[in-house]
Amino acid sequence: MHKSKKKILVVDDSAVIRRYLITLLAKNSYEVDFARNGQEALEKLQKEHFSLVTLDIEMPVLNGIETLREIMKLKPTRVLMISSYVHDNSDVTLEALDLGAIDYIPKPKSSVDIAKISDEILRKVQAALQVLPQFLKKTELHVESSILKVNADVDMGFVLIGASTGGPRLIEQICKALPASYPHAVCVVQHMPTEFTANFAKRLNSVSEITVAEAQEGMELEKGKVIIAKGGKHLHFRKKLKKYSVTLAENIRERFFVPSVDEMFLSAAVVMPAGKIFAVELTGIGDDGADGMVELRRLGAYTIAESEKTAVVYGMPKEAAERGGASKVLDFEDIVKEILKYGQ
Template structure:
C-alpha cells in the first residue's frame, strides 16, 4: 500500500483529493490541516508521499517542507495555485526539495474532478516511487539558501576550464534541452555552470503550465550568467542566451530571412506533454544540420524527447542523457538510453562541464 498524506487547510481540497485516492485500491490516505499537524502525521503515519499546500495557517507549506527534508525526507508534491505568486513559491519549493507539483483545480472542483483525477493519480503514484537521496537534497537546500542571500557573480559561476574534447563540434551549434519532473533545479544546475559568453543559443522545453514558465525564466535569469527569456513571440536565437518555451504551448525552431528563431506555437494535440521536446527537436532538424545540434534530455516522467533525440543522434547530432544516479525521475533520459540514442550519459553535476568540453570552451 502507498501511504499518502494530504496537507491542506481547505476541507474542500482535502475531501477532493481524499476521494480520488480512496477510490484507488493501493492507497491508504491520511490528512492534516497545516504544517504543524503534518509534522506529527509524518511521525505517526510515516507516509510514502505527501501532497502539500503552500498557504496555510500556523505553519505554511514551505516551512513544513523545510522540516520534512531535514527530519524525515520523502517525496513531497506541492499543490499550487495557477498564479504568478503561486508559481514563484512553487519554484522555491522545488529548489528546497519538493519533487513535483500539481495545479490546484480552478473554478468549481466538482465540475473538473473526473477530468483531473487520472492525471493527479498518475503524478502522485510516480512521485511515491521516487527515492529522495538525503545528501543530494541537503546540498540543493544549502545551495538554494546561499543563492537567496547573494546572487552568483559571473566570475564565480565558472571556475574551471575543461580539457579540450575529442568530439569536434562547430562553433555555431544550437543546444536543445528537454526536462519535466525535477527539471527546474536541474536547469539551474546546468545553466549556472555555463559562463557569460557561452557560444551557443539554448532552447528549453520544460513541461509546465503557462503561469509558471515566465517566473521560471526570470528566476533562472537571476541565478545564472546567461540571459534567460521566455519565448512568447518570434525571438531571434543568439549565442549565450537561453530561451524557455512558454507553458501549455510548444516551442519550435524556425528560420526567417536566414535568421534562426524560436517561436511559441499552439500545443499539438498529437503530443501528450507540453512544451513538447519531441516537437522542438524535430522542428530544429528541419532548419539546422544535425551535426550542429546537441540534445540534452534530463529528469522527467514519461518518454517525451527520447524518440526525436534518438533520431538526432542517428543523423549525426550529439546527445546527452542525464544519468539515473542524479535524475529525480529517470523516465525521459532512461528512454533515450534504452533506444540507444544517448552519445553521453552524465550525472547532473557534470553536465555543465561536458557542455563546455563539447563547446571547446577555454
C-alpha cells in the same frame, strides 16, 4: 513494494479538498491519513513513516512553504504541492520546487475541476513515488574552474535540453554553471503550465551570468542566451538568411505535454545542421523527447541521456537510451561538464 503499502499524508485546511483527495487516493489502493495544517503534519511525520505528502500552500498555523522547509530539514519526504498558487503566484510554487517538492498540482476550484484533474493527480502521485529519497536534498554542482574557460570564437551551435519531473533544479544548475561568454545558443523545454515559464525564466536569469529569457515569437537564437520554451506553445525554429529564430507553434499533433521536447527536437532536425546540435534528455516521467532524439542522432547530432543513477525519474532518458537515441548516457554532473566543454 506493492502500491497498497504506500501511505500518503494529505495536508490541507479545506475539508472539501481533504475529502476529495482522501477518497481519490484510497480508491486507488493507497493508505491515507490527513492533517489540517502544517504543525499537525509535522507531528504526524515525526511519529510515522509516509511515502508521500500532498501539501497545500496557504494554511493557518504553519503555511506550506514553512512546513516544507521543516520536512526537508527534519525528515526529508516526497512532497507534492497542491495549491491555487499554481495559477495565482507561480513564484511561490517555484520556491517550493527549489526547496525539494517534487511536483505541483493546481488546486481544484469546483467539482468539474476535480473530475478533470483526478488523472493528473494520480499520474503525478505515481511519478513522485518513483523518486528515491536521496534526490530530495539539494546538492550543489562541483565543476572544475578549468572547464569554465570557453572560447568565444567557436562557431555558434545549438544546445537543446528537455526535462520534466525533477527538471527545474537541474536547469537552474546548468544556467548557473554557464559563463556569460558561452558561445552557443541554448534552448530548454521544461514541462510547465502556461503561468509558470515567464517567472521560471526570470528566476533563472536573476541567478545566472548567462542571459535567460522566456521564448517569444521571432526571438533570435544567440550566443550566450538560454531560451525557455513558453508554457502552452511548442518551441519550433526557423532559419532566415543565416539567422535562426524561435516560432511558437500550436499543439496540432495533440501532444500530451505542451511544450513538448519531441516538438523541439524534431523541429531542430529539419531546420538546423545536425553537426551543430547537442541534444540532452534529462529526468522525467514518460517518453517525451525519445523519438526526436533518435532522429537527431540518426542525422549526426551529438545526443546525451541522463543516467539512472542521477535521474530523479528515470523515464524520458531511459526511453531515449533504449531506443538508440543517445550517443552517451552520463550522470548529471558529467552532462554539465560536457555542455561546458562543448563551448571550448
